[in-house]
Amino acid sequence: MKTDTIVLGAGIVGTSVAHHLAQRGRSVVLVDRRGPGEETSYGNAGLVERASIYPVAFPRKVSALLDVALGRNPAANYHWDALLRLAPWMFAYWRASSPARLLDYARHMETLLAFTVDEHDRLARAAGATHFFRDGGWLKLYRTAAGLDVERSEFPLARSYGLSAREVSVDEALTMEPSLRPVFTGAVIWSDPHSVSSPGGVTQAYAAHFAELGGEVRRGDARTLARLGSGWMVTTEEGPVEAPEVVVALGPWAMDVLRPFGLRLPLEVKRGYHMHYHTEGNAALSRPVLDEEGGYVITPMVGGIRLTTGVEFARRDALKSPVQLDKTEVLARGLFPLGARAEPEPWMGSRPAFPDMLPVIGPAPGQNGMWLAIGHQHLGFTLGPVTGRLLAEMMSGDVPCTDPAPFSADRFR
Incomplete structure (x- = not known):
């Protein structure tokens, strides 16, 4: 042909x-x-x-790098056997x-x-x-005042490009998403996405x-x-x-x-995982919600509530190691009444970067x-x-x- x-x-x-x-x-x-x-x-x-x-x-602060290296940041995971090959790419990523x-x-x-x-x-x-498709933007939640301060620092540049970011109180965030639990100290609604x-x-x-x-x-x-x-x-x-x-x-x-x-x-690739969940009772979400310091997003999908993880540095074809999903699921259950998993095993994919x-x-x-x-x-x-x-x-x-x-x-x- x-x-x-x-x-x-x-x-x-x-x-x-x-x-x-x-x-x-x-x-x-x-x-x-x-x-x-x-x-x-x-x-x-x-x-x-x-x-x-x-x-x-890529994290620039020593404390943030240590959190990743010691497994304290649920948004990141790595395979030791991949780091040597990835080192030049990761250094260029750090510089950028x-x-x-x-x-x-x-x-x-x-x-x-x-x-x-x-x-x-x-x-x-x-x-x-x-x-x-749905409107409504997405909601970013912050567990600490320091995390919210970092988000505020992005507002001037965002507004210079005509984007709409608005800080909201915990009560206002709960009005937007009544099924959330108040385990966060502040929130920002980005209306453009x-x-x-x-x-x-x-x-x-x-x-x-x-x-x-x-x-x-x-x-x-x-x-x-x-x-x-x-x-x-x-x-x-x-x-x-x-x-x-x-x-x-x-x-x-x-x-x-x-x-x-x-x-x-x-x-190179940055791997990630997701899982769908049933909900308890009448719990629902109307938009994606990012737990910034928890390192995950929960969002309503046709298959249930989808929880997506952060970044895993590993060989593209290495076996699954969904440790981030296990960590973030605990945090997500504290934020939102997730029910049972809706799938037998997590999905894994690779983000080309x-x-x-x-x-x-x-x-x-x-x-x-x-x-x-x-x-x-x-x-x-x-x-x-x-x-x-x-x-x-x-x-x-x-x-x-x-x-x-x-x-x-x-x-x-």
């Missing part, structure tokens, strides 16, 4: 890229070893995080987390975040997926609409990608597919495909006809549709919606 473009990876990013290319009249085949939205895009807090101008940064470079991050990322809510809204309306009740369901709806536009979704192994003259070929269950251009949007598996072509990009915390969106260096949309770290679901728009504009020669230069792979040369 011959097509205009092959898109490898049917998560939210790859599906959004395929959708935007099909809207521009291209024939597109979307290839994944599983169905759309069944891997990394399934297991997240479901936030369209318009307000994430500050990233999940300096206060000055975090401001650079915010300046660059805001150029994408400004489009996130509208781009999701456009795709959701076209795909009939608006029923998954939206959230969804099924990230996987949203991705599947976008993929279904892509098919309605004439696109094709196929099962296949992206590692079969090969050069074919001046173009590309990948093998699928229905046979080989050829195209002059290919988009790699494979998240944590991107380097499995890129290394054989000589690409050396500092892409570059050390500077920015994604790569654009052409692959030295590989004519190859494009990249990878490394969205904690914001893959948020940034999927705007990434699709930006990359499709670049591939089509249109004026891009924002300057793509900060997201170029050339920054690592």
